[in-house]
Each structure stands twice: as structure tokens, then as C-alpha cells.
Amino acid sequence: MNDQANRLRALARTQVPEATLFTSRVMAIASGKGGVGKTNVVAGLAMALAQLGQRVVVLDADFGLANLDILLGLSPEYTLEHVLRGEKLMEEILLDGPFGIRIIPASSGIQELTRLDAAAEMRLIQGLQRISATSDWLLIDTAAGIHDSVIKLLMAAQEVLLVTTPEPTALVDAYAMVKVVHLRDPHKPLWLLVNNAQSQDEAEETIEQLQAATRRFLNRDLHVLGMLPSDPFILQAVRQQRGVVELFPQAPSALALHSAARQLQEKIPLQKDGFAAFWKGLSAEEP
Numbered sequence: 001m002n003d004q005a006n007r008l009r010a011l012a013r014t015q016v017p018e019a020t021l022f023t024s025r026v027m028a029i030a031s032g033k034g035g036v037g038k039t040n041v042v043a044g045l046a047m048a049l050a051q052l053g054q055r056v057v058v059l060d061a062d063f064g065l066a067n068l069d070i071l072l073g074l075s076p077e078y079t080l081e082h083v084l085r086g087e088k089l090m091e092e093i094l095l096d097g098p099f100g101i102r103i104i105p106a107s108s109g110i111q112e113l114t115r116l117d118a119a120a121e122m123r124l125i126q127g128l129q130r131i132s133a134t135s136d137w138l139l140i141d142t143a144a145g146i147h148d149s150v151i152k153l154l155m156a157a158q159e160v161l162l163v164t165t166p167e168p169t170a171l172v173d174a175y176a177m178v179k180v181v182h183l184r185d186p187h188k189p190l191w192l193l194v195n196n197a198q199s200q201d202e203a204e205e206t207i208e209q210l211q212a213a214t215r216r217f218l219n220r221d222l223h224v225l226g227m228l229p230s231d232p233f234i235l236q237a238v239r240q241q242r243g244v245v246e247l248f249p250q251a252p253s254a255l256a257l258h259s260a261a262r263q264l265q266e267k268i269p270l271q272k273d274g275f276a277a278f279w280k281g282l283s284a285e286e287p
């Protein structure tokens with residue numbers, strides 16, 4: 001690593017400007033397997049939290065399949081790529097979504113956040129820092145799988161929400177994800193949401209299977225956030241590029257999202273330095 005990078009990293013670790021002392025909760029949403037509904041969950045939770053009066057920012061950090069903007073019918077002119085290159089400020093690329101949520105759009109082909117050069121990293125962190133100053137939640141939609149770059153984001157976040165479906169393949173990959181996170185930090189708060197369940201029984205069975213494995217092999221429990229049923233209203237909302245919470249507030253999945261958002265709001269403690277901790281986590285060098 002070059003000298004400049006070392007200097008900037010050292011700076012990021014030691015200097016936490018006063019402006020970082022906010023109460024933004026940082027939650028990364030992860031999945032072992034792709035296609036389990038992670039992006040729909042992120043968008044839905046963001047809207048449901050916003051309806052509870054929370055100020056929410058969503059960062060699309062799934063650079064391979066950056067599609068949060070498409071899901072919400074937004075057409076970004078600029079993306080995080082422009083911020084990282086120093087061509088735009090974070091404020092200039094923010095998109096306004098439903099219920100006042102704000103979205104930081106990505107584009108495919110952005111360098112992984114953990115492999116940025118020092119200047120790009122500082123642009124990212126300082127931009128996020130300013131945005132977080134006026135938000136209660138930062139939700140991060142991450143790429144599926146246990147790549148190092150994803151795990152690093154998860155380790156930096158205050159809370160991790162794992163999304164899985166009841167499918168055996170998704171479940172196995174979800175367990176692999178829990179294991180990797182747990183081995184890095186046994187105290188990282190891990191939440192579980194089962195999506196696309198055919199019934200309450202199926203969701204409960206899925207939760208029980210995963211809990212049994214984590215108890216037996218890792219000696220820990222997951223926090224259960226609940227389940228989202230398989231819901232045709234989600235597909236209809238996706239086709240219209242709107243959120244199910246917005247379009248069909250009485251749909252089963254929308255009601256479940258509201259209940260999940262209320263739980264998060266009640267159970268996740270405010271951390272005075274939530275974002276500062278995220279910042280330090282992202283800037284920390286690999287051991």
C-alpha cells in the first residue's frame with residue numbers, strides 16, 4: 001500500500017470529526033444466495049421505516065446487480081461511480097424515493113468498496129458521513145454471497161439482516177453466511193428474515209432449521225425479524241416499478257414489512273456513534 005493510502009487510513013481511524021456524532025443506525029442487508037428478494041426487502045423496509053417517521057437513506061452496494069433504482073422506477077443520471085471519481089458530491093447523486101426515503105444509486109462496474117484507492121475511499125466515507133448527519137437509518141443493499149468485500153461491509157455495519165427463502169439451497173448459503181460473520185465477530189447482531197414463504201408453518205420451519213444449526217455449531221441465536229409471505233402483490237408492484245408498501249399497503253407482504261420495521265425500530269438501539277463506527281470499520285486495514 002502506498003504512503004498516501006496509509007496516511008489517509010490513519011487519519012480516518014484517529015480523527016472523528018464532531019459531525020460524525022449522530023445517531024444513524026447502520027444496517028446491512030445480506031443474503032447467501034442471490035434472487036431471494038433482498039432488494040425488495042430493503043426497499044420495503046425503507047418505506048415502512050419512513051412511514052414510522054424515520055429518515056432513511058439506502059445505499060445500493062450490490063455493484064454486480066445494482067437495481068434498487070430500477071425497482072423504484074428511478075432513473076439516476078449520476079451514480080456512486082461519479083462520487084468515487086470525484087466528479088459529483090454525494091448530495092448531487094441522491095435520489096428522492098417514496099415517503100421521503102433517499103437513495104444512493106450504484107451502477108454495475110464500480111470498484112468494490114473495499115478495494116478503493118485512498119482518495120475514492122475518503123470521498124465515499126465523507127459523503128456518507130454528511131448524508132448520515134440528516135438520517136436515522138442507513139440501509140445497505142449488499143451483493144449476495146460471502147465474498148470478502150461483502151463481509152467487510154457487514155462487519156462495518158452495526159447490524160446485519162440476513163434474508164433467505166425456505167429453499168434448501170438458500171438455507172445452506174444463509175448458514176454459510178452466518179458462519180463467516182460469526183467467525184469474524186461472534187457478537188455481531190444478526191437478524192433473520194424469511195422471504196417468499198408459502199405459509200407461516202414453512203417460515204417457522206425454516207427459522208427453526210437455521211436456529212438449530214447456529215445453536216449447535218456456533219452456540220448462538222439469531223434475532224428473528226419474522227417472515228414475508230410469497231405474495232403476488234410484490235410481483236405486481238415490481239412490474240409497476242413501485243414499492244408494495246406504497247402501492248398495496250394492505251397486501252400481506254406490506255403488512256409484514258410494517259411489522260418488521262416496527263420491530264427494528266423498537267429493538268435496535270440508537271448508537272451515538274453508529275456511523276462513526278461504520279466509518280472506522282470500513283477504513284480498518286485487514287488484520
Ligand SMILES: Nc1ncnc2c1ncn2[C@@H]1O[C@H](COP(=O)(O)OP(=O)(O)O)[C@@H](O)[C@H]1O
Nearest residue numbers: 034035036037038039040196229230231234238
Ligand atoms: N415475498 C415475495 N413474493 C413473491 N415474489 C417475490 C417476493 N420477494 C421477492 N420476490 C420476487 O423475487 C425476485 C427477486 O427479488 P429481488 O429483490 O430482486 O432479489 P435479490 O435482491 O435477492 O436478488 C423478484 O422478481 C421479486 O419480484
Ligand SMILES: [Mg+2]
Nearest residue numbers: 038039062065
Ligand atoms: Mg438485489
